Amino acid sequence: MSFTDQAWEIFEKSISDYHIKDDVDTPVDNPYKAExxxxxxxAKNWIDTVxxxxxxxxxxxxxxxxxxxxxxxxxxxxxxxRTDLVEFIDSWFLNKYKDIAPNNDAKINSETPAWAVDRLSILALKVYHMSLEAHRESxxxxxxxxxxxxxNVLLEQKxxxxxAINQLIFDIENGKVKMKVYKQMKMYNDETLNPVLYQNVKNG
Incomplete structure (x- = not known):
């Protein structure tokens, strides 16, 4: 089974598990082993689903x-x-491939494996909900x-x-692509970087 086939199965299970109660306050009950x-x-898809x-x-x-x-x-x-978890998944890949020496002519992909997986997770939700609409009797x-x-377009996109994701992982494993991760450094939640937040702290 390819990596993306496995990931898709996990996403489908997460979506199915969520819709047992279909409640945004349902606690996550992750069935997979720690680490x-x-x-x-x-966990990534559960966040996306909620x-x-x-x-x-x-x-x-x-x-x-x-x-x-x-x-x-x-x-x-x-x-x-979601951002923190994507970066954590990329850290998992970085650790997995830490001993692979990239070729001298290795390229850098514009997207890391985890951010590509993030798109696949969202796509699984789109497929689920579009399928419901395609079969809604009312x-x-x-x-x-x-x-x-x-x-049909979403399934083609899948x-x-x-x-593309499987090819990227294959190329990383074979030294054709070197994996490099930049932390997102989001500014809007940081009270030292968001002017509205640091003005509030100053005035408070």
Whole structure:
């Protein structure tokens, strides 16, 4: 089984497990062993799945503004957790391939393995929800047909992205691509870098 086939199975399990209760406050019950890549992938997709539904909730036109602000703060926190976990997955890959000496002509890919996996995780959610719409009996035939067409495009994207990720990992393993990771250094959550936050600290 390829790496992306394994990752997709884990993403599908995470999405399925979430939808047993379909509640953003459901605690994660990660079934994979500690420190394994499988556990990291499951945790990554669980964050994405919860955030997907938080994004749905906050778009309710009748939502109470106070509740909307709480959810917005929660989404901000979720984004930070997502970034931290992606970087942790990249650290896992860095450690796995630490003894591989890149070829003299090795290239640098514009995207690390974990950030490519991040896209695959989101794609699994798109496929799941578009499939629901494509088969929703209460929807019109026209709606289902349009969603089926979109689903087919998403499945083609899955095939292409999976192939690209597997090729990237193969090239890293064989010294054709050297893996280099830059921490994201997000500024909006840092009270020393975000002007609004550090002004609040100063004034407080």
């Amino acid at each position: 394994s890549l499988e556990r990291l992938l499951y 955030q997907w539904h938080l994004e749905d909730i906050i778009r309710d036109e009748n939502i109470d503004p106070t509740e909307a602000l709480k959810i917005k703060r929660r989404i901000d926190s979720s984004n930070q957790q 929807a019109s035939m026209e709606h289902r047909q349009k969603c089926t067409e979109k689903l 095939k292409d992205l999976s192939e």
